[in-house]
Amino acid sequence: DIQLTQSPSFLSASVGDRVTITCRASQDISGYLAWYQQKPGKAPNLLIYAASTLESGVPSRFSGSGSGTEFTLTISNLQPEDLATYYCQQLIRYPPDYTFGQGTRLEI
Amino acid sequence: EVQLVQSGAEVKKPGESLKISCKGSGYSFTNYWIGWVRQMPGKGLEWMGVIYPSNSDTRYNPSFQGQVTISADKSITTAYVQWSSLKASDTAMYYCARLRVGYCGGDCYPFDSWGQGTLVTVSS
Numbered sequence: 330d331i332q333l334t335q336s337p338s339f340l341s342a343s344v345g346d347r348v349t350i351t352c353r354a355s356q357d358i359s360g361y362l363a364w365y366q367q368k369p370g371k372a373p374n375l376l377i378y379a380a381s382t383l384e385s386g387v388p389s390r391f392s393g394s395g396s397g398t399e400f401t402l403t404i405s406n407l408q409p410e411d412l413a414t415y416y417c418q419q420l421i422r423y424p425p426d427y428t429f430g431q432g433t434r435l436e437i
Numbered sequence: 438e439v440q441l442v443q444s445g446a447e448v449k450k451p452g453e454s455l456k457i458s459c460k461g462s463g464y465s466f467t468n469y470w471i472g473w474v475r476q477m478p479g480k481g482l483e484w485m486g487v488i489y490p491s492n493s494d495t496r497y498n499p500s501f502q503g504q505v506t507i508s509a510d511k512s513i514t515t516a517y518v519q520w521s522s523l524k525a526s527d528t529a530m531y532y533c534a535r536l537r538v539g540y541c542g543g544d545c546y547p548f549d550s551w552g553q554g555t556l557v558t559v560s561s
Contacts, residue, residue, distance in 0.1 A: 363547040365482075372532055372554055373474075373482065378539045378547035416482055420545040425496040427472065427484040427548075 331356045333417055333430035341436040346407045350433045352400045352417035361420040364393055364402045367432075368413045377402065378420065404435075412437045439463045441471075441533050441552035448558045449523050456519035457555045459533030466514035467491040470536035472548055473507060473518050477529045487536060488516060523559045530554045 332355040342348045352362065360380040365373040375384045377393035380400055390405040404411055417430040444458040459471065473485040486497040490509040497507070509516040516533055532555075534548035 360541045361543075361545050362541075365548075367482075372551035373534075373548070374551070375547055375549050379541040379545065382539065384547075384549070414481075418482075418484075418548070420539075420541060420547060422543075422545065425487060427487070427498075429482040429484065432481045 331358060331419060331421065331426060331428065333419060333428055335415075335417060335430035335433050337433060338431065339434050339436070342407055344407055344409060344437060347403065347405045348407060348435065350402045350415055350417075350435075352395075352402070352430050354398045354400075354419065357397045358419050358421060360396050361422075362393075362395070362400050363418045363420055364391075365416045365418065365429075366411075366413045367416065373416065376415075407437060409437050411435060439535065439550045441535060441550055443531075443533060443552040443555045446556040446558070448560070450561055451523060451525055451559055453523050453559075454519070454521050455523055455557065456517050457531060457557065459516045459552050461514045461516070461535065464535070467511050470546060471509065471516040472534045472536055473505075473516075474532045474534060474548075475501075475529045476532065476554075485518065485531075490514075490516065523557075525559050525561075527557060528559050530556050 334353045362380045363378040364376045367373040381393045414432045414434045472487040475483045485501040486507045488495045490511045533552040535550040536546035537549040
């Protein structure tokens with residue numbers, strides 16, 4: 330099984346900061362990775378897929394990069410509404426494996 | 438507008454059965470996979486399985502195989518997950534989500550629209 334490990338698990342930053350969250354896969358998953366934001370008490374929301382493709386309607390201060398086993402989510406110009414937990418997810422289809430990373434809680 | 442509307446919160450006793458639902462609207466229900474995701478209290482996201490409503494092709498996370506049954510009724514654009522005998526450890530929020538095709542170097546299926554969640558509490 331492919332494991333996803335996010336770091337850090339917790340992150341504290343200030344409004345206007347730039348933060349980076351890392352997701353490492355235990356095997357090469359090429360670009361088959363998505364990032365989600367989950368605000369407290371809400372369902373997750375898709376931010377990025379294919380490692381770097383921004384989902385429609387997501388602010389451009391969110392960006393993703395990486396391929397293979399190491400991926401990053403970067404949030405520029407941090408806003409108060411970015412307080413959330415962020416998850417990476419692999420999008421392997423054969424056999425299906427949609428495992429999530431353990432999450433990174435972002436405090437503003 | 439794509440919408441996934443889930444059934445309401447449930448409180449059950451250990452050993453009881455349960456079926457929760459997820460009704461899709463605003464898109465062609467039979468042309469998109471639906472996934473189910475568990476979130477235990479204070480914990481992260483776990484994918485349980487996915488179903489293609491057009492032909493009910495279902496794939497399970499091995500960790501959930503045999504523990505739950507995922508199904509769909511395309512005539513009423515609704516997907517389900519059911520338990521035959523609940524345990525206290527099934528207490529969690531359960532989300533359904535639509536999988537939309539994207540391109541990751543080949544076809545990939547991010548979870549692009551989510552239901553509001555169904556809270557299941559199992560307690561004696």
